[in-house]
Amino acid sequence: MNNIIILLLLIPLLTGVLLIFLRNRISAQRWLSILSLLAVGVIAAIIIQRVLNEGTMTLDLGGWEPPYGIVLVADMFAMLLVFTTVIVGICCLLYGFRTIGEEREKFYFYTFVQFLLVGVMGSFLTGDLFNLFVFFEVMLLSSYVLIALGGKKVQLRESIKYVLVNIVSSMLFLIAIAYLYGMLGTLNFAHMAIRVSEAGQDGLLTTVAIFLMLVFAIKAALLMYFWLPGSYGAPPMAIAALFAALLTKVGIYSIFRLFSVVFPHQPEITHQLLAWLGILTMIIGAIGAVAHWSLRKILAYNVVVAVGFMIAGFAVFTTTAIAGSVFYLIHDMFVKALLFILGGIMIGLTGTDKLREMSGMIRNHASLGWMFFIAALALAGVPPLSGFIGKLLVLQGAIGEGFYIIAAVGLITSLMVLYSVVKIFINGFWGENQLTVEDEKMSTKGTLLPSAILTVIVIGMGLGAEFVNVYIMEAAEVINNPSLYIDAVMPNGE
Amino acid sequence: MEILMSILIGVLITAGTYLVMSRSLLRIILGTSVIGHGALLLLLTTAGLKEGAPPITNIEALTYADPLPQALILTAIVINFATTGFFLVLAYRAYKELGTDDMDKLRGIDDE
Numbered sequence: 001m002n003n004i005i006i007l008l009l010l011i012p013l014l015t016g017v018l019l020i021f022l023r024n025r026i027s028a029q030r031w032l033s034i035l036s037l038l039a040v041g042v043i044a045a046i047i048i049q050r051v052l053n054e055g056t057m058t059l060d061l062g063g064w065e066p067p068y069g070i071v072l073v074a075d076m077f078a079m080l081l082v083f084t085t086v087i088v089g090i091c092c093l094l095y096g097f098r099t100i101g102e103e104r105e106k107f108y109f110y111t112f113v114q115f116l117l118v119g120v121m122g123s124f125l126t127g128d129l130f131n132l133f134v135f136f137e138v139m140l141l142s143s144y145v146l147i148a149l150g151g152k153k154v155q156l157r158e159s160i161k162y163v164l165v166n167i168v169s170s171m172l173f174l175i176a177i178a179y180l181y182g183m184l185g186t187l188n189f190a191h192m193a194i195r196v197s198e199a200g201q202d203g204l205l206t207t208v209a210i211f212l213m214l215v216f217a218i219k220a221a222l223l224m225y226f227w228l229p230g231s232y233g234a235p236p237m238a239i240a241a242l243f244a245a246l247l248t249k250v251g252i253y254s255i256f257r258l259f260s261v262v263f264p265h266q267p268e269i270t271h272q273l274l275a276w277l278g279i280l281t282m283i284i285g286a287i288g289a290v291a292h293w294s295l296r297k298i299l300a301y302n303v304v305v306a307v308g309f310m311i312a313g314f315a316v317f318t319t320t321a322i323a324g325s326v327f328y329l330i331h332d333m334f335v336k337a338l339l340f341i342l343g344g345i346m347i348g349l350t351g352t353d354k355l356r357e358m359s360g361m362i363r364n365h366a367s368l369g370w371m372f373f374i375a376a377l378a379l380a381g382v383p384p385l386s387g388f389i390g391k392l393l394v395l396q397g398a399i400g401e402g403f404y405i406i407a408a409v410g411l412i413t414s415l416m417v418l419y420s421v422v423k424i425f426i427n428g429f430w431g432e433n434q435l436t437v438e439d440e441k442m443s444t445k446g447t448l449l450p451s452a453i454l455t456v457i458v459i460g461m462g463l464g465a466e467f468v469n470v471y472i473m474e475a476a477e478v479i480n481n482p483s484l485y486i487d488a489v490m491p492n493g494e
Numbered sequence: 495m496e497i498l499m500s501i502l503i504g505v506l507i508t509a510g511t512y513l514v515m516s517r518s519l520l521r522i523i524l525g526t527s528v529i530g531h532g533a534l535l536l537l538l539t540t541a542g543l544k545e546g547a548p549p550i551t552n553i554e555a556l557t558y559a560d561p562l563p564q565a566l567i568l569t570a571i572v573i574n575f576a577t578t579g580f581f582l583v584l585a586y587r588a589y590k591e592l593g594t595d596d597m598d599k600l601r602g603i604d605d606e
Binding site: 130134137148159163167171181 | 514
């Protein structure tokens, strides 16, 4: 009955394997990878409708009932993220068709994109901590390959650091799993939640929870963002867009899930800590975004700011703020993909990512300029675009709970973010046009389609907020009321 | 037994951390591998060490070893093996391309 959930993972996995055998037939690879993602998108949409009508769906793999087997949980929050992932994946692929180059296409670029998406979607769907670790590794191994693919000097240098940071944090993840298994004797989220609430969340458990928070903070670039600007600046922009939209979000998702379902009992320690981490991340990210004059660096630091904002919103821990955070999370996946793709086109046209060497592109590329402008406004949260509602809800929640610092820092960093992206807009599109069409390093043909799709989504999510809100509220309800999740996974109790 | 294992795990993770802090890329990779072994042993130890009990063979067995940690460790070993293998190849390629395995020289500059 619920077996449809496994298709979300099986289709891209098998497509990825199939693509290995089609190495030299590039157009077949392109068609297959798009078709696979379209199929996953349709299935995800069907599941979302069913979840909306009938509540959370679960699938016990191999027929082993939880807590003995691994369970996949399709609740509204996970499914919305899966759906967003698929759309972002399609847009990045469309952009990649034009820009990634034959060399990379022949060396399994499409295969690893499929595997990356398996890892990301698997992390969203799984209901088991060790399985989460496994899907993290699926995602990370694909990302190691994608970041190094092409073997340029800067890529090799940055990928070594990226791989090292992630291997060490994976080891910390494993150590945290070991402690938790020793204490609770289970790794299923719902089962852990039951045992934690029965035994009480004592100091030792809270310590392990903070240890896990540290692991996910490294993966999500929460305060420990030091690896992010370098490694997101190395690969081609199609891959960087995929990373910026998806990878850090998996860490954020894990924090949302763990600290709402399993460890919600000591918010005065854990959530307070999350709030401060979020605030500091926002401030540091915004300073980085304002300070740099390189397009790639500015966009990378904007990823960091958004991570801080979402975590701070979650840390407020009221229905309004959580709904705002979920809305902002989904908005951010779209808008980051859009910004990186548009930035990639700008870099592709001028052949440099230094803002001081660009100018006047609006003359030959008006639609590119206007889309960048819309993306910039959406990122900063100007109404009626998609960033506005998320920010509004988070700020309402924060002020209602007396978290004035989050509200103040959130607003100030929004302005700094706006400044940083408008700086790109002014330098890139205003002023004297130095670039004739003949001098351009690439043509924009075919690259404007994915950006247009994402722009329409960003506008639509803002204008159609009433429609989107039904789903977001449902997702926030599950986070806010973990017993819904626990009952769905283990209907008969322990 | 648990105490001995704890000391061993501590030594492994300490040695691994020391190696990761060094400048040579090869030592760093060995360090991650050693930390990985420490983490796996920790998983085995925290799940409880038992002597002389078989895994579950029939339901009536009074004493049995927990099979789950073994399964987890087996999975983690495979992942560890894959990442270490990939890291070694990446390091070799980077060494050939960049001509150094010194992390200080891999710092990177903005203008290239």
